[in-house]
Amino acid sequence: MTDRPRNPTIIDVARQAGVSKSVVSRVVSGRGSVGEETRQRVVRAAQELGYVVNASARAMVAHRTYTVGAFVRDAATPFYGHLLTAMQERAAGHGYRVVTATGSGRFEVSDEYRALETLAMLRVEALIVCSGLLPSERILPFAERLPTVVAGRPETHPSITSVYCDEDEGGAALADHLLGLGHREVAVVTVSMRDSVTLGPRTAAMVRRLHERGARVLEIPGAHRETAGAWAVEALRHPGITAVMAPSDRHAVALLEQLRLRGVDVPGDLSVTGYDGIGDLATPLIGLTHWRQPIDVIGSRAVDAVVQLLDGERPPDHHQALPGTLVVGRTTGPPVGWDCCSSSRTGRSSEASY
Incomplete structure (x- = not known):
């Protein structure tokens, strides 16, 4: 039986490049002074031999793991x-690896807390928390032990660094869009802060802006998409309602399905808005009007922030609230009977109090 070929070592690279082992070590680690010509010779030798840095050995020498733990509420x-x-x-x-723990999207707070404990036991050097459920007080014990960044949700606790999209801006911008089209009676599918610290603030911002500008608002509690049929029934029960604002694109699509089953034309009978602008639901084929979050920037800046904390630096912006973008699709339009010149609606209106 033929012996398995061994992986090349740093000694093999040094011999191939005609330099000492310490020179190769400096090139691989990026630490210390090495002439450019020598560095290139070492790089070529490593490529020719197929040498790959042994992360475990690197960690033992440096007494570090170069690993960041990330908890993601629902990777699906x-x-x-x-x-x-x-x-x-x-x-x-x-130069870091990410070790991930994920939930099913139905984890309780206690389950998410245990997942963070598991990551900490794996000797990660830092944590990134991506959850709209776990409250600040349950994250704080980890932030006191490890550099910790919360990504993708509003977080203003002074001891926790965070990167997120500005939910107030997004909720208000969507409300302004509907008001600009002439909608004056709007239903908002609201989510409580207890159920989500992302969906809660954005739906509260929608309601607040609509009220500020004199619109009548029907609030429909709706944290779970499975109840979209009930939202549709409640909105249609009030004939004056001309638009429905959903807390996310997934909620909006669930609502669109229920409205279609009931023969409701969108946007002819009702306009519908979503929120997030990520993945397949953002396709022009659906044409959903939504607020798009800069998800790639949020993820990148969260890692930048955690690396800065690991280097003993405080990120320039302790709490980074990033701007999003309004994307106007075909699910919103002026209400039927809206006269843009007189800023009034000529069709029927409901006198009901919401």
């Missing part, structure tokens, strides 16, 4: 899946 959803991909790519550029 477009938002968290894209966020995780962006973080992994950025971490690799910094």
Whole structure:
């Protein structure tokens, strides 16, 4: 039986390049001074031999793991899946690996807390938390032990660094869009802060802006997409309602399905908005009007921030609230009977109090 060929070592690279082992070590680690010609010779030798840096050996020598732990609430959803991909790519550029723990999207707070404990036991050097459920007080014990960044949700605790899309801006911008089209009676599918610290603030911002500008608002509690049929029934029960604002694209698509089953034309009878602008649901084929989050930037900056914390630096922006973009699709339009010249609606209106 033929022996398996062994992997080349740093000694093999040194012999091939005609330099000492310490020179190869300096080139591989990026630390110390090495002439450019010598560095190129070492790189060529490593490529010819197929030498790959042994991460475990590197960690033992440096007494470090070069590993970041990331908890992602539900990697199966477009938002968290894209966020995780962006973080992994950025971490690799910094020379770090990402070890991930994921939930099913139905984890309780206690389950998410245990997942963070598991990551910490794996000797990760830092943590990135991506969850709209886990409250600040349950993250704080980890932030006191390890550099910790919260990504993808509003977080303003002074001891926790965060990167997220500005939910207030997004919710208000979507409301302004509908008001600009002439909608004056709008239903908002709301989510409580207890159920989500991402969906909660954005739906609250929608309601707040609509009220500020004199619109009548029907609030329909709706954290779970499975109840989309009930949202449709409630909105249609009020004939004055001309638009429905959903807390996410996934919620919006669930609502669109229920409206179609009931023969409701969108946007002819009702306009519908979503939120996120990520993955397949953002396709022009659906044409959903939504607020697009800069998910790649959120993931990249979260990793940048955690690396800065590992280097003993404080990120320039402790809490980074990033701007999003309004994407106008075909699910919104002026209400039937809207006279843009007189800024009034000529069709029927409901006198009901919401």
